[in-house]
Each structure stands twice: as C-alpha cells, then as structure tokens.
Amino acid sequence: MYKTKAYSATSATSKLASATIPRREPTDHDVQIEILFCGVCHSDLHQVRNEWKEVMPTIYPCVPGHEIVGRVTRVGRGVTKFKAGDLAAVGCMVDSDHTCPNCKEGLEQFCPNVTLTYNFPDKHETAPVTYGGYSDSIVVNERFVLRVPSNLSLAGAAPLLCAGITTYSPLRHWGVTKGKKVGVVGLGGLGHMGVKFAHALGAHVVVFTTSPGKTEDALRLGADEVVVSRDAAAMQEHASTFDFILDCVSANHDINAYVNLLARDGNLTLVGAPEKPLALSAFGLIMARRSLSGSPIGGIPETQEMLDFCGKHNITADVEIIPIQKVNEAYDRLLKSDVKYRFSIDMASLKSE
Ligand code: NAP
Numbered sequence: 001m002y003k004t005k006a007y008s009a010t011s012a013t014s015k016l017a018s019a020t021i022p023r024r025e026p027t028d029h030d031v032q033i034e035i036l037f038c039g040v041c042h043s044d045l046h047q048v049r050n051e052w053k054e055v056m057p058t059i060y061p062c063v064p065g066h067e068i069v070g071r072v073t074r075v076g077r078g079v080t081k082f083k084a085g086d087l088a089a090v091g092c093m094v095d096s097d098h099t100c101p102n103c104k105e106g107l108e109q110f111c112p113n114v115t116l117t118y119n120f121p122d123k124h125e126t127a128p129v130t131y132g133g134y135s136d137s138i139v140v141n142e143r144f145v146l147r148v149p150s151n152l153s154l155a156g157a158a159p160l161l162c163a164g165i166t167t168y169s170p171l172r173h174w175g176v177t178k179g180k181k182v183g184v185v186g187l188g189g190l191g192h193m194g195v196k197f198a199h200a201l202g203a204h205v206v207v208f209t210t211s212p213g214k215t216e217d218a219l220r221l222g223a224d225e226v227v228v229s230r231d232a233a234a235m236q237e238h239a240s241t242f243d244f245i246l247d248c249v250s251a252n253h254d255i256n257a258y259v260n261l262l263a264r265d266g267n268l269t270l271v272g273a274p275e276k277p278l279a280l281s282a283f284g285l286i287m288a289r290r291s292l293s294g295s296p297i298g299g300i301p302e303t304q305e306m307l308d309f310c311g312k313h314n315i316t317a318d319v320e321i322i323p324i325q326k327v328n329e330a331y332d333r334l335l336k337s338d339v340k341y342r343f344s345i346d347m348a349s350l351k352s353e
C-alpha cells in the first residue's frame with residue numbers, strides 16, 4: 001500500500017477537502033496512473049451529498065471522480081496493453097466478475113458484481129470502499145483502462161469517460177442515425193455531449209433547455225433547433241414528432257411533456273438520475289405505443305469505440321478547467337445549471353496541498 005493525495009467529503013453536508021488516502025501497490029494485472037485531469041460529473045455531487053441514499057448510500061469519506069485521464073507510471077508483470085509513459089483513461093467502473101453473461105458480451109455495466117470507481121466495496125480491501133479520481137493517482141486492472149486518442153486535448157477528453165459514454169451508448173442502442181429526429185433535454189455535461197454525438201451521427205437535433213442564454217451555444221454545439229422548455233407553444237409545435245429523446249436532466253421535471261413529443265413507437269431514454277421519483281402519466285405512453293427507458297454508462301468495448309469515434313471526429317467536451325481548490329464552488333454552480341459545459345479539474349493543483 002502507498003499513500004496518495006485526494007479531495008474527499010466526510011459527510012453529506014461537509015465540503016470536499018484535502019485528504020490522504022491509501023492505494024494498493026499494482027498487482028500483476030494492474031496499471032498505476034498519475035491522474036492529470038478529472039471531470040466533475042453531477043453524479044459526484046449526488047453521491048457526495050448522499051442524494052441517492054435509497055439506491056447507493058454514500059460511505060464516508062467519499063472521494064468522487066470517474067472521468068479520469070492520466071499517464072501510466074507503473075504496470076504489473078502481466079500487463080500487456082499498457083507501459084509506463086502511455087496515456088490512459090478510467091471511467092465509472094474499475095472491476096467486474098468477467099464471467100457473467102453481461103461481462104461476456106462486453107456489457108460490464110450490467111454485471112451483478114461490478115465495482116464502480118468510487119463508493120463501492122473494495123475487493124482488494126485497501127480501504128472500505130473504492131476511491132475515485134479527485135486524487136493524484138489510481139491503480140486499476142488493465143481490463144478497465146482505456147486508450148485515449150493522441151489528437152484529443154486531455155482536459156476535454158476526461159469527460160468522455162462518463163458524460164461521453166453515457167450519451168453515446170443510448171444513441172447507438174436506439175439506432176440514431178441520419179434522418180432521425182432526436183431531442184436532447186438539459187444542456188449540461190451529458191446534454192452537450194449528447195448534442196455533439198447525435199449531430200455527428202447525422203440526426204436532426206433539437207435541444208430543450210430551461211436556460212434561454214444557452215441557445216447560441218446549443219446551435220454551435222450541433223443543434224439544428226433550440227426550444228426553451230417553458231415556452232408551451234414552442235413545445236407544442238414538436239408534438240408527436242420525435243424518434244428519440246435523451247433526457248439528461250439532474251433534477252425533478254415533467255417528463256410527460258417530453259413523452260408527448262415522441263412520434264408513434266418513439267422512445268424517451270432517461271440518463272439523468274434525479275434524487276426523487278418522476279411522475280409518469282400512463283396515457284402518454286399508451287396512446288402512441290411510446291416507450292420509456294433508462295441507460296447506465298456503457299461497457300468497456302463500447303467506451304473504447306466511443307473514444308476512437310471521438311478521435312476520428314475530433315470530439316471532446318467543452319470544458320472550464322479548474323484547480324481542485326475550486327471544486328466546492330463548481331458544485332454550487334452545477335446546481336444553478338451554470339457550467340459550460342463540464343468542469344475539468346487540473347490535478348497538478350493537488351500537488352500544492
Ligand atoms: P449537469 O451538467 O448539472 O447538467 C444538468 C442539466 O439539467 C442542467 O445544465 C440544466 O440544463 C438541466 N436542469 C437542471 N435542473 C433542472 C430543472 N430543475 N428542470 C429542468 N432542467 C434542469 O449534470 P450532468 O453531469 O450532465 O448529469 C445529469 C444527470 O445525469 C445527473 O442526474 C447525473 O447524476 C446523471 N448521470 C447519469 C449517468 C448514467 O449512467 N445514466 C451517468 C452520468 C450522469 P438547461 O440549463 O439546459 O435546462
């Protein structure tokens with residue numbers, strides 16, 4: 001075991017602050033990574049504040065962060081994919097059982113024994129739970145380490161590891177392609193990646209936002225149209241026309257308004273995970289055989305596919321780079337929908353703690 005620097009929360013109401021955490025020495029199949037950038041996902045905030053206590057209660061201290069890019073510093077004897085000096089990335093998962101039908105299909109996100117990057121029981125017992133990327137370094141089994149295309153900026157690539165794959169995966173699963181009409185609800189970290197991917201896949205993209213001030217950005221990011229969701233008449237113009245809508249909203253909102261925008265057999269997928277249950281009217285689904293579903297991140301093969309797609313199309317997140325010392329302020333701004341469009345922490349700032 002060795003010690004490394006991190007930022008952690010010690011309760012649902014405390015601010016994130018400097019701490020020292022243990023990491024395991026790399027075993028045969030492990031890769032040790034010096035973390036260079038880590039994105040700030042709204043899930044980090046939900047988890048730190050224990051807003052998902054019904055489903056995944058938070059164990060403190062909590063070190064969040066699952067949008068990790070960095071440089072390999074050491075590898076175990078059996079590692080074949082990486083060597084010291086390589087760029088590497090880690091997303092929301094650090095292990096799974098490798099034997100279940102989901103793992104065999106490369107859908108590790110559905111493995112009943114998946115280990116998430118933070119706040120999950122640590123199989124190696126280095127600590128009670130796994131600790132995430134708001135840290136100097138991390139040690140991960142090579143199967144869960146991804147390659148970053150060399151043409152991408154590292155600060156902008158970090159958010160691909162969660163916001164990127166979480167939006168890419170359902171767009172692909174639901175067959176978004178040229179000729180499809182696609183809605184993206186909520187222009188935050190996930191939403192802005194959803195717009196970039198849906199546009200790159202050739203769809204006609206409509207952004208729904210509560211922030212009129214984001215209209216120009218939405219068009220620049222690849223939207224064909226922007227609707228301010230409080231404008232009932234503008235919403236009505238799109239009734240029953242969408243093939244697919246991706247809901248990326250982090251707080252309670254009326255999903256029925258979006259169900260009603262789906263065409264016959266259209267699908268609304270929730271990736272946003274608000275604290276409280278959402279109310280759904282059955283009739284919106286029944287009358288046009290519409291469907292409602294959800295989607296968690298994506299498997300390791302699809303995450304690599306997404307990164308390679310980003311390399312090919314030169315896609316990264318639009319980021320505001322912050323030092324770790326500004327992370328509490330960043331959380332406050334997330335709650336005000338004031339992020340353009342992802343905070344990316346420059347981990348060099350942790351060295352001064
Ligand atoms: P974010 O950057 O904070 O963006 C959320 C956006 O939702 C805001 O920018 C805002 O967009 C909209 N919004 C916020 N409050 C709203 C309200 N009260 N009513 C309507 N719209 C509102 O968050 P994020 O990091 O993209 O994450 C979004 C959600 O996805 C979170 O719940 C997160 O936990 C979840 N998530 C899920 C997965 C998964 O695997 N399914 C993975 C990562 C994250 P406008 O200003 O445009 O309205």
Ligand code: ZN
Pocket residue numbers: 041042043044066162163
């Ligand atoms: Zn995330």
